[in-house]
Amino acid sequence: MMADAVLSVEDLIVQYDTASGPARAVDRVSFTLGQGERLGLIGESGSGKTTMGTALMRLTRAPGRIVGGRVMLGGTDIMALSQRDLRAVRLRDIAMIPQGAMSSLNPVLRIRVQIEDAIHAHEGRLPKPEMAARIATLLTRVGLDPVVADRFPHELSGGMKQRTVMAIATALSPKVIVADEPTSALDVVVQRQVMQTLGRLQSGLGAAVVLIGHDMGLIAQFADTVGVMYAGRLVEIGPVAQMIAAPRHPYTRLLIDSLPGIDAKRRLTGIPGLPPRLTDMPPGCAFAPRCPLATASCTASIPALQTVASGHRAACHLYPGLPALPPLTAKAAP
Amino acid sequence: MTTPLIELRGVRQTYGAFTALDRLHLSLPDTAATLAIAGESGSGKTTLARIMLGFIKPSEGQVLYRGKDIATMTRTERFDFGREVQPIFQDPFNVFNPFYRVDHVLTTPLRKFGLASGADDARAKIEDALSRVGLRPKDTLGRFPHELSGGQRQRIMVARAVLLRPRLIVADEPVSMVDASLRATILDEIRDLNRDLGIAFVYITHDLTTAFQLCDDIVVLYQGRVAEAGAVEHVIGAPQHPYSQLLVSSIPLPDLSRRWGDDDMQADPAQAARTSAGCRFAPRCPQVMDRCWSADPTMTRPLPHRMLACHLDASAALQGNDVATVFSGQARPKAASASGQQGTKA
Numbered sequence: 001m002m003a004d005a006v007l008s009v010e011d012l013i014v015q016y017d018t019a020s021g022p023a024r025a026v027d028r029v030s031f032t033l034g035q036g037e038r039l040g041l042i043g044e045s046g047s048g049k050t051t052m053g054t055a056l057m058r059l060t061r062a063p064g065r066i067v068g069g070r071v072m073l074g075g076t077d078i079m080a081l082s083q084r085d086l087r088a089v090r091l092r093d094i095a096m097i098p099q100g101a102m103s104s105l106n107p108v109l110r111i112r113v114q115i116e117d118a119i120h121a122h123e124g125r126l127p128k129p130e131m132a133a134r135i136a137t138l139l140t141r142v143g144l145d146p147v148v149a150d151r152f153p154h155e156l157s158g159g160m161k162q163r164t165v166m167a168i169a170t171a172l173s174p175k176v177i178v179a180d181e182p183t184s185a186l187d188v189v190v191q192r193q194v195m196q197t198l199g200r201l202q203s204g205l206g207a208a209v210v211l212i213g214h215d216m217g218l219i220a221q222f223a224d225t226v227g228v229m230y231a232g233r234l235v236e237i238g239p240v241a242q243m244i245a246a247p248r249h250p251y252t253r254l255l256i257d258s259l260p261g262i263d264a265k266r267r268l269t270g271i272p273g274l275p276p277r278l279t280d281m282p283p284g285c286a287f288a289p290r291c292p293l294a295t296a297s298c299t300a301s302i303p304a305l306q307t308v309a310s311g312h313r314a315a316c317h318l319y320p321g322l323p324a325l326p327p328l329t330a331k332a333a334p
Numbered sequence: 335m336t337t338p339l340i341e342l343r344g345v346r347q348t349y350g351a352f353t354a355l356d357r358l359h360l361s362l363p364d365t366a367a368t369l370a371i372a373g374e375s376g377s378g379k380t381t382l383a384r385i386m387l388g389f390i391k392p393s394e395g396q397v398l399y400r401g402k403d404i405a406t407m408t409r410t411e412r413f414d415f416g417r418e419v420q421p422i423f424q425d426p427f428n429v430f431n432p433f434y435r436v437d438h439v440l441t442t443p444l445r446k447f448g449l450a451s452g453a454d455d456a457r458a459k460i461e462d463a464l465s466r467v468g469l470r471p472k473d474t475l476g477r478f479p480h481e482l483s484g485g486q487r488q489r490i491m492v493a494r495a496v497l498l499r500p501r502l503i504v505a506d507e508p509v510s511m512v513d514a515s516l517r518a519t520i521l522d523e524i525r526d527l528n529r530d531l532g533i534a535f536v537y538i539t540h541d542l543t544t545a546f547q548l549c550d551d552i553v554v555l556y557q558g559r560v561a562e563a564g565a566v567e568h569v570i571g572a573p574q575h576p577y578s579q580l581l582v583s584s585i586p587l588p589d590l591s592r593r594w595g596d597d598d599m600q601a602d603p604a605q606a607a608r609t610s611a612g613c614r615f616a617p618r619c620p621q622v623m624d625r626c627w628s629a630d631p632t633m634t635r636p637l638p639h640r641m642l643a644c645h646l647d648a649s650a651a652l653q654g655n656d657v658a659t660v661f662s663g664q665a666r667p668k669a670a671s672a673s674g675q676q677g678t679k680a
Binding site: 044045158187188189190191192195196214215216217218219220221240241244254255256258259260261262265266267268269270271272274 | 374375483484485513514515516517518519520521522525540541542543544546547570571580581582584585586587588589590593594
């Protein structure tokens, strides 16, 4: 574990008990997050990225269960806390900007009341002028006019609601912010504004951020470190520049290549096939059935994350045999 | 000049006091054209799609399909229009009836339009359409919607449209709910349909990267008006309207040499309501001038294949009826018309 890690996840396993058997949505994931670090966690639907985000706050709900591993927040093991201590930690030390933040506001309460709730729960009642000043500061910090405090959610645009949720999430200056697709329903210009606001907020607070998403472009614009999840497993993690210029895992490479650019028209190539069902995982590497470089060893054992360059790890049987990823041509659908 | 495939003349659509589309002139040549309609939510792009499909009759103006006003078409003409212009919707989940096998959405239109000469012919046509969109008929037919993934369901909707051998497909955000790795595949299949079957496409989207890859031309809408239009190489490659510039610079590219600047915090569109008779974009425009507040810009034509509504451009004004010549094949820049696998940048 890194000495300055604010968040450290060790062999975390989250399982859903389904009618067709247990599904491991998060399967032995480990990573650490340093102070002020921005980690982008990318994956397709069903890759376990949202399950991962909720597990970091121990917000996993039935039929999901955290069945193994630890989440260390500073020196505290979140898994070992009582419900009462856990409530104290949430928001104060680790806060979440949930997916669809637009619908996480209470439609019948003014914004002021919703921010006050968060502060009351942790710090008790504050004198009225102090509370009002605090709310104004929080709203200004996310680029909103303080008059927004007296509005109802339906009076705000999507971007403004998203900023409001950010103001609530950062009301107690948490050390870690988990943002789960915070801009998924927003237009491209508003998306950029909201991400820039999150960036300024993050650097102002010195907080670490886990940004969960499926858009490699968005993650690349924001993150220092990028982690790629596939079928519940972390398959590659490394510094953003290396992840984009020289990814080591074939899945990461194909994921980047599937993004259309605006420089030249080219053949658009997706990744043929579908991710496996979590209740029916293939033997060995989960990506092997879709991987153009798969060999017999890929189905024989699950590759472990191993260091491939400084601060860069990949879970692929190609390494340490090869110095870099050879060129790929996507194979036909299996 | 040949008759355009579809033409909008001075279309205006109001919902109560709100104007969703205003004074819209648009023309799609009958040459298997691919046109992207781009803009933010509230720009009127979905309204435009519904008008083109004949789902709603515009409050003002005309929609001409191969020279005929769709409002005054005969029953037979309207029936043919219904087959030749096909929609693909955004949500691949809600368009299916969960109680029917997916075959239902494929056999029904064939029967309604009398396109198959018997059960075997219908089967063959359906299998061909499914194969064209990368689905294996035997793994697809006979299944219920919940047994298929979102991407598979959306491909069935593309196959359904193709089955009717349309001249034009109007696709409203067809891949926005599909994962990135699948998005590219579906768009490539759509491009193949355009190339191999000569089907024209109107692709409605807020994503400029896919618009650039899929289409030859683009119309950028802002609050119900055309801000800028022309070849994608021009409008996305070198945008002239400050709004197009803002859209292009906000694209999150996975390219660290093109990081977003941290400079301009443009006002939220919802906070930037138009306050005067001026340009709709004035409240958000970084290059706003005095006249932008008082006069609405007229449409100009800085290049044969480009139109623009901005006071910054001093080119000659474009009359509504001239729009068809902007979008006609003759005006296209040469390199841009060479679409296809090895397409080049203008």
